Amino acid sequence: MVCGSVAKAAMVISTYPDKKSASKAARGAVKSGLAACVNISRISSVYSWKGKIEEGSEYLAIFKTTQGRKARLKQEIGSSHPYDLPEIAEIGMGEVDRQYMRWIEESTA
């Protein structure tokens, strides 16, 4: 039976210029117990910068942690980020499988 626990989990996203910096941030967050796991995927980003439309390759990192740890995680992402103005945003989460939630809590205890 899959039972859920109301969102004690938190999901924080950020984007990185390359795989190396995204992996480095992910490893740092997991090693320091600020995130249980991080999913990294390659994306193409379109944005305007100084009046010009830019399109370039980036890496999206999805950090999974607890509501209790998210503030420290976001500070760590911000202070170690290669961008001057990084995206650090929370995605709303609903129910998370109870077993998996326990793993997230143990990994970030």
Add this chain to the structure above:
Amino acid sequence: MVCGSVAKAAMVISTYPDKKSASKAARGAVKSGLAACVNISRISSVYSWKGKIEEGSEYLAIFKTTQGRKARLKQEIGSSHPYDLPEIAEIGMGEVDRQYMRWIEESTA
């Protein structure tokens, strides 16, 4: 005119070790009317397992269904998953285009 309907839709995510198992889960969920569609993307995951930081290739599956079907969908994902401890988590959704929402409802009726 694009009109939305307040979130009757539900989005459930899970990760799989390879494309084959992700596609199998997606086809099973769509065939049994538990999901209207599933988006699968390749990711790299960083996590700690038995005290070691691991980084490996996985596949993220995003299942789209209705609030009414999500419990059964999550049970199906859990019971047929190749992992012992799968991630099964809901992403919070806001407004969904009314036409598209009707298609989700018809596909999972």
Add this chain to the structure above:
Amino acid sequence: MVCGSVAKAAMVISTYPDKKSASKAARGAVKSGLAACVNISRISSVYSWKGKIEEGSEYLAIFKTTQGRKARLKQEIGSSHPYDLPEIAEIGMGEVDRQYMRWIEESTA
């Protein structure tokens, strides 16, 4: 210090048949100030269409804008979309880094 602002940001997703149409929609939304940035990623989609299970390559576009702009953005996505029945759905967002939020607001002013 990373401070957040309660979700004035909005995230809208849609899927496209190819990279070209996804990029075109992204550039149009950014150029017209309806989105600050758009992340595009390649996905494989499984869905049922006229009674058959289909699996095909698509592109997921994640548009980031403000709560104030999202209605016009969704109209633009819908009116210029290559599909007759496009997915146009909002993802729930939580706190967004204040500096980044200001950039989203300036980009969509």
